[in-house]
Amino acid sequence: MRDLPPARFLDPATPPSVLTLTLLAGISALSMNVFLPSLPSMAAWYGVPYATMQLSVALYLALSAGLQVLIGPVSDRYGRRKVVLGSLILFLIATVATLVAPTAETFLIARMAQAVIASGMVLSRAIVRDMVSDERAASMIGYVTMGMSIVPMIGPVIGGVLDEAFGWQASFALLLVAGAAVTWLCWRDLGETSTPSDLGFTAQFAQYPGLLASQRFWGYTLAAALSSGCFFAYLGGAPFVGDQVFGLSSSRIGVLFALTALGYAAGNYLAGRYSMRVGMNRMVLVGTVITTLTCAAIMLLSLAEMTGPVTFFGLTLIIGIGNGICLPNANAGILSVRPELAGTASGLGGAINIGGGAALAALAGALLHPGASELPLAVLMFATSAGSVLAILWIMARARRIGLTA
Template sequence: MPPALVVLTLALLLGIQPVTTDLYLPALPALTTGFGAPVAQAQLTLTALLLAFGLSQLVLGPLSDRFGRRPVLLWGLAAYVLAAVGAALAPSMALLIGWRTLQGAAMGASVMAARAIVRDLYQPADGARVMSRALTGLGVIACLCAPIGGLVSDLAGWRVALLVPALFGAVALGLVAWRFDESLARRDPQALQPATLVRTWATVLRHPTFLAFCALTTASYALLFTFLAASSFVFIQVLGLTKTQYGLVMLWNSLSYIGGTFVCRYWLARHGVRRSVARGAVLTLSGGLLMAGLAFAGIHSTAAIVGPLTLMMLGHGVHQPCGQSGAVGPFPQAAGAASALNGFVMMLAVFGVGGWLGTHLDGTVLPLTYGMGFWSVCVALLAWTVVQKHG
């Protein structure tokens, strides 16, 4: 496949995650009110999706090592489109959570396969650069998600906002069916045997490079998820922004992330993976401490959150490409399983974060600001210690 087609395919496969999580965020307060549901139950539409996303990868990763990336992608994307339509038509909050859970499980095929495809086609150092380009595409998609979600929700209601991901999934499915060639050179016929699975998972989980980069991506995504899960309530209900204004905040968030992916490629060419990660941690920690410090000082405003957030998203644009490619780098023959374990650990962590936020959102900015401050410290410690030693 031409390199441009590979990057485009990866961008769509990875971009399905912000389309699924970010696009409906402006509609989340209206959705909650429409069903007369408590905030904690509304949070389950996101956290249950992400838990299913993480768990499904444990199955889908070995399946892709056994049968190839293409069939897993085709079935997964088809199920995703079906689940998105079901979520848009759900008559109750319970059924909405159920459809969103299925949507998350199907989304696992797309994101897991994208990470594995990078390892199928590239060595780790080149893979980080390709992943950075694909994540730039993800950032562009994420830029559009919240503004489109806010606009669609305002003009047509939250149900239509939930239907938009089905259209995106159909486009990704069409591209994979039409142009994607199988990337796995040699299938593993024993990948699904229980003994082989246990050995593979044990090998991956014992590898210090995997553990270092998996921890980095987990802490970095937990930081982002803290913002995603709490931001609509904080900006709309606490700080009084309209849905359109909130969409612009999310747009800026995505633009900052895109900027981080460009910084990542610039640093990778000059400093390598370890030093790039260490530099990115300076941005992350500076933003986290500034945000938490302003909140502690009683400065509760949009600018006091968005300014430090910019620094953290620049760092996030460095840590995710390096971390995701680094986690699967040591496992060319088991990239699906390694990608799956990385994704599972990330989603297990954010499920815990979502559960905590669901019970601690208290009508102030503090759960968001203190939570992001905490995770920024975790990212910096990991980037400056275990990644430097084992990365």
């Protein structure tokens, strides 16, 4: 963290406001989920199987993971502002391409190009770390992501309504308009917060082994990746479950998707309110346990054939609370390993997180076939979340062993 002038709204010579960081991260989240209720109708439009269109989630996440490895070092080298603005412009071009794509294959290519907006999620966290110290980072990230979660909370609802009223293209038109607005806001308000590094890319990538050799980095990264992994599996499989298992309309699926984001917002509020008081590690543990117990409940209900749309989707609200408590603290832990490489650490941690999410989303799509129930998805969600509990317990045991506060 370096000395920065006080933030003044719409002054590009000062650090950005919380509103700008929230919307920057929000457009990244909106791009991930606004069109999910439209997946069945998109498959029908292009005349391809659902599993093909579901790749628009898995491939997007996979490329997003790869880009995050590059985004962090590039922003450490050239500064946050240039990378954010460049990524937003490329995102707008890719969004136009999704609207005019004539085939499923060209749509998927354009959809993968949209993954450049991953910079919004990565760099909003790195900018927070530029602006505040370790002890405040988890709290501020919690408040930023609490506001950010409002965007994906309403996104699937709007996407489902737009799909039924105007067709699936309307969701991507919304992304185009929202992306243009966030681009203008960042141009006017997002001042540079980092000191560009003198290290070349080779030297910066040489820092990766130091991060990858850190038990703390892996512990926090795995806690975040596995806790959110159940959510990514849910993203890949829930549209199928809503449409094929429960027979719900696009708009109804969109409304039920909002429950997870509502829970995430509540969890983010709790993270912002209590992280400094309770402690980063304990908050991660609380969040992962909440998520895992809820996934276990969904799995057991599914085994007993007692699930319905209300119980299946309703319990994901509690999963959202657990993720909302865990992730701001786990991300703050990732950034605290090497504060001078906040962008690199955020990008590498995010790449592992999103890369794992891409694999889980694809696996969820592969497990769900015509005639399948929601049980394979429920088992996958429980298994990944249980791993997150083990990851944070490992970090806490190590902290006690070397005499640190757990």
